[in-house]
C-alpha cells in the first residue's frame with residue numbers, strides 16, 4: 549500500500565460523521581486529533597482550534613523562508629452518515645480502489661494534502677503552504693468560515709474530488725420562504741374568507757415560469773444557468789376551514805453574477821404582478837439562508853499552475869469545468885483568495901458504496917506539491 553493510501557485508510561477508520569447531518573455523529577474531534585498529531589510529528593507548525601464548540605479545525609503550516617507567495621490546501625474532515633453501508637469504517641483496498649465512508653469525499657484528498665504539505669516543507673520553499681483541515685463542510689461550513697477569517701493566502705486549492713478535472717466555477721443557492729396571507733372563515737361561508745393556499749398557486753405558477761425562463765437562457769460558460777424549485781409547502785387546518793396562511797419554502801440556485809437581492813426582486817416581481825390583478829392577493833418573501841456561487845478567472849495563476857501540473861502528471865491537458873454542487877471554495881474565494889477545486893476520481897459520495905482511486909491520490913500528492921513548489925518558490 550502506498551503512503552497516501554495508508555494514510556487515507558487511517559483517516560477513514562476514524563468515524564467523523566457530521567452531527568448536524570446525522571444526530572449522534574461523532575464530529576471531527578477524533579480525526580482532528582489524529583491529523584494534528586500527524587502534522588506535528590511531520591514538523592509542520594500545527595494549530596488545533598475549535599471552529600465552534602467540539603468542532604475543531606486543524607491548520608498546519610509548512611513555513612517558507614520568506615518572500616514567496618503562499619498556497620492554502622483545503623480539505624474537510626467530516627462525512628455524511630452511513631445508513632445502508634456495510635463496514636463503513638473498515639477501509640478496504642481492492643486493486644486501485646480504497647473503499648469506506650469518506651474515502652472519496654474527502655479523506656483521500658485530505659491525506660494527499662497532508663503529504664503534499666510535508667513535501668513542500670522538504671523542498672524548503674520561500675512561501676508558506678497552509679493545510680486547512682476543516683470541520684462541518686457537509687452542513688454549515690463553520691470550519692472554513694472561521695479559517696478564512698483568520699488565515700490569508702495568495703491562492704488556494706479546495707481538494708474536493710473532481711474526477712481529476714480543474715473546477716473553475718460552481719453554483720450558489722438562496723433558500724427562500726414565501727408566505728401568502730388569506731382570511732380564515734368557515735367553509736360554508738366562503739364570501740367571508742380568502743383562501744391562502746389557492747393564492748399560493750399563483751406563486752407556484754410564477755416560480756415554474758421563472759425556472760423555465762432561467763434554464764432556457766444559459767449564460768455562464770461553465771455552469772449554464774440558475775434554477776428555482778419548490779421545496780416544502782404547508783398550510784390549512786381541516787376540511788371545513790378556509791386557510792388563512794400558506795408557507796412555501798423554495799430554493800433558487802444561482803450562477804456567478806446573480807445576487808441574493810436580485811433573487812428577492814424576482815420573487816417580489818411575481819408577487820407584484822399578482823397584486824396588480826387581484827386586490828385580495830397578499831404575500832411576502834424572506835431569505836432564510838444563502839451561499840454565494842463560485843468562479844475564478846480562467847487565466848489566474850492558480851488555474852494555469854494547477855492545470856500545468858495536472859498535464860505534467862497525467863500526460864494530457866485537463867478540462868476546465870464547472871460542477872453543480874456547492875463547496876467551501878465559495879467561502880475561500882469570497883475571502884479574496886483565487887481558488888480552484890481539484891481532486892481524485894472515485895464514486896459514492898453520500899452513497900452506499902464509496903471508493904476513491906488510490907493511484908489518483910498519489911497523482912494528487914504530486915500535483916498539489918508541484919503547484920505549491922511553483923507558487924511558493
Ligand SMILES: [Zn+2]
Nearest residue numbers: 653654685708
Ligand atoms: Zn466534500
